[in-house]
Amino acid sequence: MRILVVEDEQKTANYLSKGLGESGYSVEVARDGLDAQHLINEDEFDLVVLDVMLPGLDGWQLLQLIRRRSQVPVLFLTARDAVEDRVKGLELGADDYLVKPFSFIEFLARVRTLLRRSPPREREHFRVADMEMDVLRRRVTRQGERIALTNKEFALLELFLDREGEVLSRTYIASRIWKMNFDSDTNVVEVAVRRLRAKVDDPFTHKLIHTERGMGYVLEDRT
Template sequence: MRILLAEDEIHAGEYLVKGLGENGLLVDWVRNGLDVIHQAASIDYDLVILDVGLPGLDGWEVLRRLRPAQTMPVLFLTARDRVEDRVKGLELGANDYLIKPFAFSELLARVHVQLRRGKQQELEMLSLADLEVHLLRRRVERSGQRIDLTAKEYALLLLFLRRKGEVLSRTLIAEQVWDMNFDSDTNVVEVAIRRLRAKIDEPFDTPLLHTVRGFGYVMEQRP
């Protein structure tokens, strides 16, 4: 499980990284709001722990930008203890809200709850329009018709469905699916996109995988 921690106070950040790490969690720690946006766009995190009082972009604005494109759980960990602040955080799309100072055991329990919920939701199904991916069986269907994909095509489809509605660059796709630095001389991404389209789009009336010229690709249902 990989967590993104956004905390600008050094002592608190070191304490959380150490404590969560000792409990088997991999933690990436950033100290400003812009880095949260960048990291969340590059890595598929299982949970974001977010302070409100971040430099650059505060936690409210970070969450506004993360939602609705990013669906990973977000837990606010902040000294903002007013009821209005808690309500605001939840209305913006946070999954939980914990006030500082806190007991680490309570934070850890809340983290595990969010990780379990996220895992349970992911284990069920990813879908867009009539396209469905049944994750436990690794079965892909569109309009009830089974679609056979290679391992890389399947990984590529999962990336698009987990980030549906978000334009993904060729560089990001290469890093996430092939774990490689993008080389402008290779067309591995274009070839994979073309093969995936041939299976999930071309036999059907409505395309779901679209090219955004000059930027990359996006999976979404268009009118």
């Protein structure tokens, strides 16, 4: 998967390209709009990450140029989170946006979503280590023992299983489980995860849900 990062701020460009590289993507960096235009004309990319404040050719103009020739997914980054800016980006054909400052986890989650070409198939069955989930029958077992979960806990566990091995940020979890697209000051997500852990992890020695301090939570089999 090839990703083009168009970003003039050097530090940002560096860590984005490093981070994406470590996540298994091959990354090209363009430092200004004209560079980016050149690269896009020469090469094929699976995703363009575009900062809208660019010297030379600005992000909006570049976006229009890109849309003239291809339907490559575009994720735009902006420091201004005025509603008009976001609407403008989406109208010009961007697929998603992130407002600076954003967490890298959040960024990676968006990138993955955009690169997943077809909409994810609803899975009916999950198995991680000794944990099994039957989505249709709403059954969760560990070591064959049935674990009773509330609806919210079930939805949360399903989200973790679906994104097995991916670190999920608190914001992302809140937006998926409660459809809350705002950051509340409270530790609602921590509490929810703790309650889920109390049921699915605490009684067992082999833990599956892990806290990535400062980033979020991940469900994976770490043996």
